[in-house]
Amino acid sequence: MRQTSLPSDTHRAIEAIWRIESARLIAGLARLVGDIGTAEELAQDALVAALEQWPTSGVPERPGPWLMATAKHRAIDLIRRRKTLERKYEELGRDIERDHDRRDVDAAIDEEVGDDLLGLIFMACHPVLSKDARIALTLRVLGGLTTEEIARAFLVPVSSIAQRIVRAKRTLAEAHVRFEVPGGPERAARLASVLEVIYLIFNEGYSATAGEDWIRPALCEEALRLGRILAELAPGESEVHGLVALMEIQASRLSARVGPSGEPVLLLEQDRARWDRMLVGRGLAALERAERLGGTMGPYALQAAIAACHGRAATAADTDWGRIVALYDALAQLAPSPVVELNRAVAVGMAFGPEAGLDVVDALVPEPSLKKYHLLPAVRGDLLKKLGRSKEARAEFEHAATLTDNARERELLQRRAAECALEGIAQ
Amino acid sequence: MRVLVLAKEEQQTRAATPPTPEAMAEHQRFNGELVKAGVVVGAGRLSPSAQGKRVQFEGKKRTVIDGPFAESKELVAGYWLWEVRSIDEALEWLKRAPYDGGTFEVRQVSQYEGA
Numbered sequence: 001m002r003q004t005s006l007p008s009d010t011h012r013a014i015e016a017i018w019r020i021e022s023a024r025l026i027a028g029l030a031r032l033v034g035d036i037g038t039a040e041e042l043a044q045d046a047l048v049a050a051l052e053q054w055p056t057s058g059v060p061e062r063p064g065p066w067l068m069a070t071a072k073h074r075a076i077d078l079i080r081r082r083k084t085l086e087r088k089y090e091e092l093g094r095d096i097e098r099d100h101d102r103r104d105v106d107a108a109i110d111e112e113v114g115d116d117l118l119g120l121i122f123m124a125c126h127p128v129l130s131k132d133a134r135i136a137l138t139l140r141v142l143g144g145l146t147t148e149e150i151a152r153a154f155l156v157p158v159s160s161i162a163q164r165i166v167r168a169k170r171t172l173a174e175a176h177v178r179f180e181v182p183g184g185p186e187r188a189a190r191l192a193s194v195l196e197v198i199y200l201i202f203n204e205g206y207s208a209t210a211g212e213d214w215i216r217p218a219l220c221e222e223a224l225r226l227g228r229i230l231a232e233l234a235p236g237e238s239e240v241h242g243l244v245a246l247m248e249i250q251a252s253r254l255s256a257r258v259g260p261s262g263e264p265v266l267l268l269e270q271d272r273a274r275w276d277r278m279l280v281g282r283g284l285a286a287l288e289r290a291e292r293l294g295g296t297m298g299p300y301a302l303q304a305a306i307a308a309c310h311g312r313a314a315t316a317a318d319t320d321w322g323r324i325v326a327l328y329d330a331l332a333q334l335a336p337s338p339v340v341e342l343n344r345a346v347a348v349g350m351a352f353g354p355e356a357g358l359d360v361v362d363a364l365v366p367e368p369s370l371k372k373y374h375l376l377p378a379v380r381g382d383l384l385k386k387l388g389r390s391k392e393a394r395a396e397f398e399h400a401a402t403l404t405d406n407a408r409e410r411e412l413l414q415r416r417a418a419e420c421a422l423e424g425i426a427q
Numbered sequence: 428m429r430v431l432v433l434a435k436e437e438q439q440t441r442a443a444t445p446p447t448p449e450a451m452a453e454h455q456r457f458n459g460e461l462v463k464a465g466v467v468v469g470a471g472r473l474s475p476s477a478q479g480k481r482v483q484f485e486g487k488k489r490t491v492i493d494g495p496f497a498e499s500k501e502l503v504a505g506y507w508l509w510e511v512r513s514i515d516e517a518l519e520w521l522k523r524a525p526y527d528g529g530t531f532e533v534r535q536v537s538q539y540e541g542a
Binding site for chain 1: 428462463464465468469508510512513515516518519520
């Protein structure tokens, strides 16, 4: 037994152990019983047992296997009760025997745990679920976050998240989604769905879509953690490394992109001394891993390569805008979207002058999907300002300010509009 | 949150006893587990303090002191940078380490000071 004296210490220890073990636990159980809902309930039962027993018995030396053994016994009880799942019961029996035989063969168990975790990720991110459902379920079963924590992070009522998770589990069960690591042609599409979920979580933290808090670093950290885990589970997938590289490099700017009073600081105006060099280094290393795997670069690797151009530049003036334009050209071909085009416009503006950039932006103005996107007028305003057309620029910034839900960003845009007004007077 | 885990060894000033191959393998397995869990973001092992230097500041004066630093009871022998969700999580990971000696110190790294 390990020394843990006070009950409150034990509770904190249990909470931490739960964070470490819950995903592996749920994954192993999901493989046995076939559905996430039951797996999660069994895992929760094991947690309750730990909360009941550990304060008096002490935390076991190997808490992970303890929880798994407890949950598996409950699984047997459950399946016995259900009776209908006889085949599953046999499988479970075999599985426990196998686990027993293999107790010392750590590598084999490791691999199995890895496959289980991967299976759980693929299941929670199944394309049959809506984006919101995938995000909530992933944070719940893989991140070990409580419903309350997820609700707080996304600024939604707890009941909505709870409902989302319940519905997601039901949808998976009704669609008979199998617990598996998909292979063959299906794998690419399923993996894309996983990467999308992780990046959505990251972005929700990186630039909160609504509210006062501009950054919710916990979500970024969670997404990064999931990405890093995935990179170890699926080391041969270059896009996984591409996504990790992108997130590492973006996360390196977390402290630099917020000013002293919480206002956003734009990339080119950031104090690069405040970038987290370790994360930049990790990002560049992940990008190299992606590139070493060969093949054409996917959309995440391309975005990471763009972020890396900034990461490598000692000052904003050193930025290799020519390369960034080339990378955006490649990205626009591979995954064309108005937002990519808008970013390309910014790069073109930097590489070939504001006039050239404005040409690209102006072509986007009629685009219906950007009608309410605040960055379109914000970018247009910026280019107009550089061209000395401050009156038009001001109108664009003011328009942009009305389109964002983020209070901090709105202030920044209003300030830029005010600067244009001053310039207008000076002229 | 990011934490710095400092591995402290007593009398690291002397030629550190090289770890046995078994101990190394155990350590690597543990480290591998941490990497797979997305916990490790950086790590390093330090050479003995005999090869270390200290720079002492006294107003404008700088004094360079050569190692070994005999006066320190516990010297840092290595470090990890971990990304965890709480100090408790770091402690739970640390308790699983396969070591039978030494002290490990866990310190939170302050981040996002602008936020």
